[in-house]
Amino acid sequence: MITKLIDGVSFELKEDFDFYFLSEYGKVFTVFDKQDSGYLCFGVQNENQKLFLKMAGAATLESNVSIDEAISRLQTTVSVYEDLRHPKLIDMIEHKEIKGGYLTVFEWFEGECMGKQYNSLGKFISLPLEEKLDIYKDILLFHIHANKRGYIAIDFYDGCIMYDFSRKRTMICDIEFYRKKPVVNTMGRMWGSSRYMSPEEFQLGAEIDERSNVFLMGATAFQLFGGGMDRSFEKWQGTEKQYFTALKAVNADKGDRYQTIDEYYQAWNKA
Numbered sequence: 001m002i003t004k005l006i007d008g009v010s011f012e013l014k015e016d017f018d019f020y021f022l023s024e025y026g027k028v029f030t031v032f033d034k035q036d037s038g039y040l041c042f043g044v045q046n047e048n049q050k051l052f053l054k055m056a057g058a059a060t061l062e063s064n065v066s067i068d069e070a071i072s073r074l075q076t077t078v079s080v081y082e083d084l085r086h087p088k089l090i091d092m093i094e095h096k097e098i099k100g101g102y103l104t105v106f107e108w109f110e111g112e113c114m115g116k117q118y119n120s121l122g123k124f125i126s127l128p129l130e131e132k133l134d135i136y137k138d139i140l141l142f143h144i145h146a147n148k149r150g151y152i153a154i155d156f157y158d159g160c161i162m163y164d165f166s167r168k169r170t171m172i173c174d175i176e177f178y179r180k181k182p183v184v185n186t187m188g189r190m191w192g193s194s195r196y197m198s199p200e201e202f203q204l205g206a207e208i209d210e211r212s213n214v215f216l217m218g219a220t221a222f223q224l225f226g227g228g229m230d231r232s233f234e235k236w237q238g239t240e241k242q243y244f245t246a247l248k249a250v251n252a253d254k255g256d257r258y259q260t261i262d263e264y265y266q267a268w269n270k271a
Contacts, residue, residue, distance in 0.1 A: 001061065006031075011040075014059035021098050025051050025105065037176075038063035038070025043108060050108035051093070057101015067101075074102050077176040083149055088142045090162075090173045109171045115159030124163065124224070129237055132224050135163060138170035139220060140265050143213060146175075147261050152183045153213050154201075157193035158223060183208040195219065195229055199252050211254045214264050218249025218257075221268075241271035 003012050006019060011033040022028055026046030033040055040060055042053040056070040063070065081092040081104075094105040112120040124132070139161065143153055155177035162171045177191050185208055190201040198215035200206035222228060225242070227235025231250065236243045245267050251257045258264035 012061055013040075014061060017058040017101075018099060019058075021103060022053070025053060033060060034062055035060070036062050036064045037073075038065045038067065039074065052090070052106040052108050053103060054106065055098065055101055055103045057098065071102050073176060074104060078104065080151070080175055080178050084146055084151060084175060084178065086142055086145050086172075088138050088170060088172050089175070090171055106173075109162055109164070109173075110167075111162040111164040111169065111171060113159060113173075114161040114163065115157070118159070121158060123165070124158075124161075129225070131168065133238075134168070135161070135170045136221060136224055139172070140217060140261075140268070142172050143217060144261050144265060146178060147210055147213065150181050151178045152181055152208055152210070153178050153216055154183070154208070155191040155193075156216060156220075157196045159193075181209070195223060198254075200254065209254075210260055211257050213261055214249050214257045214259075215251075217261065217264060218246045221246040222250065239271060242268065245271040 001012055001014060002016055003010055004019070006022060007028040009028050009031050011031040013033070022042060022044060026044040028042050028044050030043040031041070035041070038060060039054050039056050040058045044051050044053055054074065056074040057067060059067060065073070078092070078095045081089070085091070090109060091107045092104055093107060096103055112118065112123065114121055114124045146153060153175070156175070160172055160174045162173055163169070185201060185204055185206045188202065188204045190197065192201060196216055196219045198212045200208055200212055222231050225237045231247060233240070233243055249257055249264055258267060
């Protein structure tokens, strides 16, 4: 293990790497080096703006994939971000090969991540109900957009939700595993947080379709408004109609869920 120091910010790697490209974008003010994805991320600032740099190629301490796999995966995400451009999706500004790896450059969003690994989950959960309803609406509208673009959301969880608490703005990030339809489960247990995953995402050979994303949206509602995996009414903060709408969305049987995200969205709005 080695410790790197760039612009006064330290981080750890398994082995050394040449970060010559960073100075092109500005001065590093923060580093995210604890992800298991194999990516290393930097917040940089120049005289014009802040940027978020995500790169693959360095040997990060907690990676659960090979360096080559991390590079290949990051390269494949470029088309996903380009296809799904949306006001609520972090904008990819640039992408390119670097010596020993690959780099993607995003706009910087002044917000906090809902993911429990970032210690902000409790802050999200304690927000007023109306504010959380607005966040949820943004999430729903983005996934309606993704569905219309022919994509299935894979590995969406609270770590993909960012929120600017002062300006009350929601942003979606980390959509690397979203895939064009049709999608078949070739893994058994797929990528993702079990708190958000449909039963078919654990079943080898199962089709992952729009009804799987209906489940995802229902599970997201229980994370924001309920008890997470405890889907009892006693833990629910919203109305009874909203509760039963979300409960139908997370039915274990695909045939008993809403059959489209649009149908679920309309039912949720009526509730």
